[in-house]
Amino acid sequence: MTSTRRTFLVLSGLSALAAAGCGTASGSGVRNTRTLRYQGSAGAVNPAELAAALGYLEDLKLDWVGNTISGPQDIQSAASGQIDFGGAFNGAVVKLASRKARIKAVISYYGSDKYAYSGFYVAEKSAIRRPRDLIGKKVGMNTLGAHAEAMLDIYLKKNGLSRAEAEQVERIVVPPVNTEQSLRQRQIDVAVLGGILRDKALQTGGIRKIFSDFELRGGFSAGTYVLTERFIEQNPETVRTFVTGVGKALDWSRTTPHEEVVAKMTEILTKRKRNESADALKYWRSYGVSAPGGRIDEQEISVWADWLTERGDLKSGQVKVPDLYTNKFNKGATKAGS
Structure with a gap:
């Protein structure tokens, strides 16, 4: 897939949202299609790709159109x-749904646990010790208005800082690959680090954790796969096979020895020949999804709707959380008794 195609996806996505909101976006447009188009990530194997390799998607095929x-x-x-x-x-x-995009979350695909978490780190000798010490300081994160900023806001509120005080904590966008260096060069006071970048920084030493999202909220699923409502209506059996298969892959990754999971992911990445490195896979520990079959819990979505409302990004009652997700296609979660 060429970079031209990936650029097209980026540029066309926003302009087509109005059509999606009116229900005209149809996915493949084929009833019970056996092919699902998706975007991947370089150097990583997502749960859908793992499910396909394990045979859990049955005769469904994944069509990679580029990286997101x-x-x-x-x-x-x-x-x-x-x-x-x-x-x-x-x-x-939640934000996309608030813009009348007719989408529905169908399964969790990543989250936070004792292995997969994002931590907020400072230099070892930093004077930052307490939540209130963050006032006036710069926190580097990969993007604003998303997971890291939400965790920071929840942490500050939980520790007694008012909204006005929390707003004095400066949030800075820093590319993930540059975050550790920015912290060590004192361009930022706090760095949000996760995955391989966190592990490599800790291996180097000289940094200290303030808190992590796992310590703040315990294990939780943080992200979901979504499809359009129209695609779901036209392809219910495809959706059921896909969701159940991804759920099985999540369960397999959690119950299979770590070395075996990494070996399988490395095999998948090597076979797909996308001119990418498998080096990061040796640092993989978990997808962070603990719910059986990747089942979605309402609270995992409502907490963000509440956060966005408190920030003023949404009006109270603008979205109805129960309408944003469904577990009915997830046979694996049902069998697990969830």
């Missing part, structure tokens, strides 16, 4: 019909 640049872009592309499913932070799902 962000979760919001991915679900915008799904809402506009450029791809059939996309995944993003649940807050981004």
Whole structure:
């Protein structure tokens, strides 16, 4: 897939959202299609790709059309019909739905646990010790209005800072690959680090954790795969096979020895020949989804709707959380007794 195609997805996604809101985005437009178009990520294997490799998608085929640049872009592309499913932070799902995009979350695909978490780190000798010490300081994160900023706001509020005080904590967008360096060069006071970038920074040493999203909220699913309502209506059996298969893959990744999971992911990445490195996979620990079959819990979406409302991004009652997701296609979650 060429970069031209990926650029087209980015540029066309927003302009097509109005059509999606009116229900004209149809995904593939084929009833019970056996092919699902999607965007991937370089150097990573997502739960859908793992499910396909394990045979859990049965005769469904995944059609990779390029790599996504962000979760919001991915679900915008799904809402506009450029791809059939996309995944993003649940807050981004709520925001997109608030713009009348007729989408529905069908399964969790990433989250936070003791292995997969985002931590807020300072230099070892930093004077920042307490939540209130963050006032007037710069916090570097990958994007604003998403997971990291939400965690920061929840942390500050939980520790007694008023909204006005919390707004004095400066949030700075820093590319993930530059975040550790920015912290060590004192361009920022706090760095949000996760995954391989966190592990490599900790291995180097000289940094100290203030808190993590896992410590703040415990294990929770943070992002979901979404499809358009029209695609779901036209392809219910496809959706059921897809969702149940992804749920099985999530369960497999959690119950299978770590070395075996990494070996399988490395095999998948090598076989697809996308000119990418498998080096990051050795640092993989977990997708962070603990719910059986990736079942979606309403609270995992409502917490972000409340956060967005408190920020003023949404009006009270603008979205109805129960309408934003469904577990009815997830046979695996049902069998697990959820």
